[in-house]
Amino acid sequence: MAASTILLLETDPAAGTLLSGILSGVGYQLTTVADPDEAFRLAADHNLVVIDLLSAGRDPVEVCREIRRTPALAAIPVLCVAQSDDVEARIRFLEAGADDVMAKPFDARELEARVEALLLRFRRSRDLSPLLTGDGKQAGGRHLIAVFSPKGGVGTTTIAVNVATAIAERSPGRAAIVDLDLQFGQVATHLNLTPRQTMAELARDDAALREPELIRSYSNHHDSGLDVYAAPLSPELAELITPEQVGLLLPTLTAAYDHVVVDGGHALDERTMTVFERADIVVLPVPPEFAALRALRVLMDYLTDAGTVTPKTMLVVNHLFARDVLNMRDVEGALGGKVVAEIPYDPVVYLKAVNEGIPVVRGAPRSSAAERLVKLSSMVSDEGAAPAAQVERRSGLLGGLLHRA
Numbered sequence: 001m002a003a004s005t006i007l008l009l010e011t012d013p014a015a016g017t018l019l020s021g022i023l024s025g026v027g028y029q030l031t032t033v034a035d036p037d038e039a040f041r042l043a044a045d046h047n048l049v050v051i052d053l054l055s056a057g058r059d060p061v062e063v064c065r066e067i068r069r070t071p072a073l074a075a076i077p078v079l080c081v082a083q084s085d086d087v088e089a090r091i092r093f094l095e096a097g098a099d100d101v102m103a104k105p106f107d108a109r110e111l112e113a114r115v116e117a118l119l120l121r122f123r124r125s126r127d128l129s130p131l132l133t134g135d136g137k138q139a140g141g142r143h144l145i146a147v148f149s150p151k152g153g154v155g156t157t158t159i160a161v162n163v164a165t166a167i168a169e170r171s172p173g174r175a176a177i178v179d180l181d182l183q184f185g186q187v188a189t190h191l192n193l194t195p196r197q198t199m200a201e202l203a204r205d206d207a208a209l210r211e212p213e214l215i216r217s218y219s220n221h222h223d224s225g226l227d228v229y230a231a232p233l234s235p236e237l238a239e240l241i242t243p244e245q246v247g248l249l250l251p252t253l254t255a256a257y258d259h260v261v262v263d264g265g266h267a268l269d270e271r272t273m274t275v276f277e278r279a280d281i282v283v284l285p286v287p288p289e290f291a292a293l294r295a296l297r298v299l300m301d302y303l304t305d306a307g308t309v310t311p312k313t314m315l316v317v318n319h320l321f322a323r324d325v326l327n328m329r330d331v332e333g334a335l336g337g338k339v340v341a342e343i344p345y346d347p348v349v350y351l352k353a354v355n356e357g358i359p360v361v362r363g364a365p366r367s368s369a370a371e372r373l374v375k376l377s378s379m380v381s382d383e384g385a386a387p388a389a390q391v392e393r394r395s396g397l398l399g400g401l402l403h404r405a
């Protein structure tokens with residue numbers, strides 16, 4: 001088995017050398033960073049985060065709290081190192097959601113034991129789920145994943161299709177994608193499908209909108225094991241699908257499948273608001289570009305005012321351009337929120353994927369684009385997560401972050 005990876009957040013070089021020396025000495029792979037924002041972006045790639053000393057002005061307790069509030073990082077344990085054996089300091093870490101706290105000075109064996117215990121505890125809870133609830137549905141993981149952008153051409157469909165395909169490859173027959181970009185939706189194109197049935201036909205069948213077994217007959221099967229609910233074939237048919245029908249079909253789909261990904265398109269209307277309300281997580285892709293950032297900020301402010309989406313939003317930067325003018329700090333500053341994932345630029349793979357109708361995760365599985373998209377699919381679906389109640393308790397990303405801005 002590959003060595004467990006540990007992310008160490010540390011500003012004191014001597015303490016960093018000591019901690020990483022102990023842990024790499026017993027076989028762990030260490031990454032040490034001094035910047036909490038960088039730690040945020042790297043956390044998902046590690047099995048454990050250790051927070052030690054931070055530079056002046058950054059409170060380790062707050063950093064711990066922010067990590068614990070981020071739904072995408074719910075499955076990663078956090079060990080905090082208190083600078084003295086003061087009970088108050090340790091309690092503050094625990095209240096901020098630290099999974100364990102260790103006080104200085106400590107013995108190397110204590111550090112090893114705590115790290116090993118945490119890794120084991122989290123691995124075991126991952127292995128135990130998905131748990132079955134009384135109605136036979138999976139309790140762990142997220143059922144309804146929406147992807148939406150106020151601006152077009154930013155990778156919404158690319159992300160929705162690749163995330164859904166990656167989930168379906170892990171769970172064939174148990175994942176669906178719904179194209180709610182109802183006027184000009186391109187999900188079927190990205191998957192090289194000619195739909196037999198679309199949302200327009202489904203909308204006319206009231207029984208199918210309510211019955212998990214019946215709704216499946218409106219899906220188009222993709223080789224990956226993904227069921228595709230395609231957009232109508234002509235823009236004027238979009239009006240046939242009402243917000244009430246969207247409200248009916250979403251719970252029916254989540255009863256029929258373990259994971260349902262919605263391509264929400266770019267129009268904010270009652271239908272997409274229904275999606276936001278019902279979704280377990282809303283992925284907001286954004287390129288590091290000013291107009292897109294502005295549009296997204298307006299959307300986020302609107303949703304916060306409308307009281308809709310708060311705790312379940314996930315900002316994903318999609319590097320659409322060969323060269324970025326804005327860096328991650330600019331992006332996070334403009335949005336007032338943390339970016340938890342980045343999708344890399346590529347001049348060829350995405351374009352080829354759309355033209356051939358083969359998603360990147362299948363057509364170019366070794367590309368770094370595919371690697372990132374697969375990673376994102378696990379983050380958003382949280383397949384290995386603890387039961388929903390625990391995930392809920394830890395969520396709250398956007399609520400807290402928006403108000404800081």
Ligand SMILES: Nc1ncnc2c1ncn2[C@@H]1O[C@H](COP(=O)(O)OP(=O)(O)O)[C@@H](O)[C@H]1O
Pocket residue numbers: 149151152153154155156157158159186318319320321343344345346347350351354
């Ligand atoms: N990271 C990226 N690098 C390069 N091209 C990309 C990237 N992400 C998406 N694209 C391309 O950008 C175009 C728009 O993507 P799409 O997913 O259709 O956006 P949207 O659904 O938001 O309108 C597509 O041609 C896609 O291949």
Ligand SMILES: [Mg+2]
Pocket residue numbers: 156157158181186265
């Ligand atoms: Mg699209």
